[in-house]
Amino acid sequence: MAKCKQPQKTKPMKIEINGTEYLCSKKNGKITVRTSRTAKGQSLVAGVYDIANGVWHNDNGDGSLPAKAKEYIAKLLS
Numbered sequence: 001m002a003k004c005k006q007p008q009k010t011k012p013m014k015i016e017i018n019g020t021e022y023l024c025s026k027k028n029g030k031i032t033v034r035t036s037r038t039a040k041g042q043s044l045v046a047g048v049y050d051i052a053n054g055v056w057h058n059d060n061g062d063g064s065l066p067a068k069a070k071e072y073i074a075k076l077l078s
Contacts, residue, residue, distance in 0.1 A: 015076070017069045022046065024073055031077050033065060051078055 012023040012034070023034045023043065029051050034043040047065045048057045054074075058064040065073075 013077070015069075015073065017072060018066070020069075022065075022069065022073070024077060026077055031073065033069075033073060049074055049077075 010025060010027070012025040015022045015024055021036055023036065025032050025034075031049040031051065033046045033049070035046045036043055046058070047070070049055075049070075050057065056065070056070055056074075
């Protein structure tokens with residue numbers, strides 16, 4: 001029986017800015033930025049960056065990304 005080819009999963013990139021750790025993953029032309037929580041395995045989406053349009057979408061109203069983090073992540077992963 002033939003094996004089914006599955007797409008390769010990319011490992012999220014860890015970035016630390018001002019003592020806060022962000023996990024950034026790139027998929028379908030967008031960068032999803034997550035912040036880690038206190039319990040293991042829990043995370044919040046801090047924002048989504050659309051590479052084609054150069055626009056940030058903040059999914060989490062309370063803990064949105066600081067401007068310094070947005071600039072650094074956009075420059076690094078675009």
